Amino acid sequence: MNQPTEIFDPCKLRSLPEIPLEEDLWPAIQAQIKPVAPASSRRPQWLALAASALLAVLLITQLNLQQPTELQAEALVETPVEKPTSEIDQQGQLQRLITLSQSLEKRIYSPRLQNGPVSAYEAVVIAELEDMIAVIDQQLLQQTTDPELWYRRVTLLADLAGVYQQRQKRNLNEYVAL
Amino acid sequence: MTKSVFQLRLDAQLLQQAQQGDQRACKQIYRLYAAPAYSLAKRLLVCPEHARDATQDAFVAAFRKLDKFQDVSPFWSWLKRIVSNSCIDIIRKRKPEASLDSLQGDAHHPRLADTAEQQLLLEQVLKSLDTEDRVVVWLYDVEGFKHREIAKLLGRSISYSKTRLSKARTKLLNADAGLTQPAEKFKAANKL
Numbered sequence: 001m002n003q004p005t006e007i008f009d010p011c012k013l014r015s016l017p018e019i020p021l022e023e024d025l026w027p028a029i030q031a032q033i034k035p036v037a038p039a040s041s042r043r044p045q046w047l048a049l050a051a052s053a054l055l056a057v058l059l060i061t062q063l064n065l066q067q068p069t070e071l072q073a074e075a076l077v078e079t080p081v082e083k084p085t086s087e088i089d090q091q092g093q094l095q096r097l098i099t100l101s102q103s104l105e106k107r108i109y110s111p112r113l114q115n116g117p118v119s120a121y122e123a124v125v126i127a128e129l130e131d132m133i134a135v136i137d138q139q140l141l142q143q144t145t146d147p148e149l150w151y152r153r154v155t156l157l158a159d160l161a162g163v164y165q166q167r168q169k170r171n172l173n174e175y176v177a178l
Numbered sequence: 179m180t181k182s183v184f185q186l187r188l189d190a191q192l193l194q195q196a197q198q199g200d201q202r203a204c205k206q207i208y209r210l211y212a213a214p215a216y217s218l219a220k221r222l223l224v225c226p227e228h229a230r231d232a233t234q235d236a237f238v239a240a241f242r243k244l245d246k247f248q249d250v251s252p253f254w255s256w257l258k259r260i261v262s263n264s265c266i267d268i269i270r271k272r273k274p275e276a277s278l279d280s281l282q283g284d285a286h287h288p289r290l291a292d293t294a295e296q297q298l299l300l301e302q303v304l305k306s307l308d309t310e311d312r313v314v315v316w317l318y319d320v321e322g323f324k325h326r327e328i329a330k331l332l333g334r335s336i337s338y339s340k341t342r343l344s345k346a347r348t349k350l351l352n353a354d355a356g357l358t359q360p361a362e363k364f365k366a367a368n369k370l
Contacts, residue, residue: 009319011350013304016297021216025234026208030201033241123201 027124097150104157108164122163129160188253197244204241211254212237215261221316222265224305228272232264239264258321262313266331269309303353307346314339315346 118126136153143149188207195203215236219229240247240260247256304312310332317323317331318339325339332339 011300011315011319011347012296013300013316013320013350016221016300016304018213019217019220021213021230021233023230025212025230025237026205028234029208029237029241030205032238033201033204127201127205 027128030124030127031120094145094147094150097147097154100154101150101157104154104161107161108157118167122167125163126160129156129163132156133160188249190249193244193247193249193253196241197247204244207241207253208237211257214254215257218258218261218316218321219265221304221320222262222313223268224312228268229265232261232268235267236261236264259327262317262321262323262331265313269313299353300350303350307349308342311342311346311349314342315350318343319347 133153133156136149136156140146140149140153188210192203192206196207212233216229216233219232219236220226223229223232236257240257247253304316307315313332314328317328318325323331325336325343328339329336
């Protein structure tokens with residue numbers, strides 16, 4: 001293949017701009033590529049059982065040691081935040097939204113580090129939510145006190161916490177059923 | 179446009195992780211190359227839906243055989259062949275009524291005045307070319323494919339690729355005739 005510098009382009013086609021891709025194709029691509037673990041990475045069954053037991057202990061410990069702020073965040077997962085409507089509401093809710101955002105971050109931190117099984121659907125949802133949060137975070141760098149952005153961040157974090165919570169409960173149930 | 183893609187270097191660790199099936203690494207690679215891949219597909223296929231399908235198929239194919247990629251050549255050189263293959267597959271599957279040949283002859287182009295207009299005209303004429311003419315001229319002039327590679331992709335002979343290239347360039351340059359002397363451009367275009 002020719003090197004870029006050697007390409008002869010009499011029609012100046014290379015001057016044409018790149019055509020942007022509006023749609024995110026990753027979820028569809030991800031759904032079609034199945035990760036295949038190499039044979040060398042497969043562990044003996046006893047190791048998987050030990051890992052499951054350790055995970056269950058961690059889950060139980062965490063559920064028992066939830067802090068009040070985390071419980072507050074948990075309630076938020078099931079009760080959507082009211083969207084601020086007026087300017088006064090927005091100013092009043094800003095601090096509350098930031099606090100809730102921090103609480104949810106804490107709540108998500110531990111389950112994120114755990115290595116429990118994640119379904120393909122959960123993986124897609126988690127990835128998408130994290131992407132959307134990253135976009136909001138970029139916008140917050142420019143507008144640090146925009147209540148609308150904080151509201152959207154809290155809503156997304158609540159969704160994410162909900163996914164992790166669902167996963168935790170499922171893993172715990174699976175362990176109890178063993 | 180394509181220069182920036184050539185400059186993209188795939189981090190060795192990222193590649194290794196993706197080759198081991200790490201979804202996050204695959205996603206990062208997708209994010210890096212999605213735009214140029216789609217842009218290439220759109221240039222070849224014109225139809226946005228087909229371009230999207232070709233891009234998606236290409237990434238799926240690329241990730242499935244990522245273990246075969248060897249980091250001795252730029253990643254984009256490898257990926258764009260896969261994208262081109264996906265596009266050719268779609269062209270072959272197209273029904274006759276979906277052919278872009280109907281777009282031919284729709285352009286009575288005014289003389290151009292500035293770069294933006296030139297680009298717009300170029301876009302229009304490029305779209306109006308026969309599908310295979312467009313594929314050949316884009317892969318040869320922009321992506322740096324050789325005639326034997328294009329011939330193999332299209333299942334045609336090398337001379338077919340050369341003829342198509344000459345035809346496509348002539349059409350593109352004729353539409354752009356007001357800018358320089360057509361005869362000079364024609365000679366330059368066919369100096370291979």
